Amino acid sequence: MQDHDKSGIYKLICKTCNRAYIGQTSRNLTFRYREHIRYIKNDDPQSSYALHNLQNIHEYGSLKDTMSLLKPIHKTSMLIPYEQLLSQTFHHNRNLIPEQNCGEQNPLFLLATALHSHLPTTALNARSAQTSPDLATLELT
Numbered sequence: 001m002q003d004h005d006k007s008g009i010y011k012l013i014c015k016t017c018n019r020a021y022i023g024q025t026s027r028n029l030t031f032r033y034r035e036h037i038r039y040i041k042n043d044d045p046q047s048s049y050a051l052h053n054l055q056n057i058h059e060y061g062s063l064k065d066t067m068s069l070l071k072p073i074h075k076t077s078m079l080i081p082y083e084q085l086l087s088q089t090f091h092h093n094r095n096l097i098p099e100q101n102c103g104e105q106n107p108l109f110l111l112a113t114a115l116h117s118h119l120p121t122t123a124l125n126a127r128s129a130q131t132s133p134d135l136a137t138l139e140l141t
Contacts, residue, residue, distance in 0.1 A: 004029045004063060008073040009082045011090075012036060012049050013066045016058035019097045020090050021049035024083035026076050033063045048100040055099070085112065 005028050012021040012033070025032040039050035040060060053060055060066060070086055073079050090096040 003069040003072075004033075004067070006069055006072045008069055009071040009079070009086055011068050011070050011086075013061070014049075014052060014058050014097060015061040015066060016056070017097075019052075020095050021047070021052065021097050021100055022070070022083060022087040022090055023047070023049070024073070024079040026079060029067055029069060030063060033067050036060070048097060052097040052099040 007026050007028060009022065009024050010029050010032070012023060013019070014021070023032065036047055036049050037060060038044075039046045040053050043054060045051035045054050049060075052058065071082055073082060084102065087096060087100060087102040091100075091102045096102065
């Protein structure tokens with residue numbers, strides 16, 4: 001199964017400014033991408049991504065070029081916590097579109113960044129930790 005046929009946390013890139021929108025869906029990514037594009041084409045800012053493109057007169061790209069699955073999620077109860085964690089990570093790294101409100105700091109983000117900053121370099125290498133966006137590999141139960 002290809003990533004665009006899966007559900008989970010996704011990243012949608014603005015083709016003009018290369019900033020990201022982080023979203024979640026329990027449906028497949030292809031379906032969700034089509035919704036975002038329909039909002040833009042109909043001048044209907046129902047998502048922050050559509051609002052960003054419409055307000056700034058930015059361009060969107062093809063599904064293949066602009067949308068990627070960050071974290072496949074099967075438990076719908078985990079969609080919102082992971083979306084918050086990853087949107088805050090992208091916001092922290094200044095890679096999130098400004099129209100997306102990442103809300104209050106997610107305790108998972110605070111914990112993950114605290115762990116990331118306090119682990120010795122050897123422990124980070126052993127865990128294959130690199131930069132903050134790799135927080136997507138965290139396993140939550």
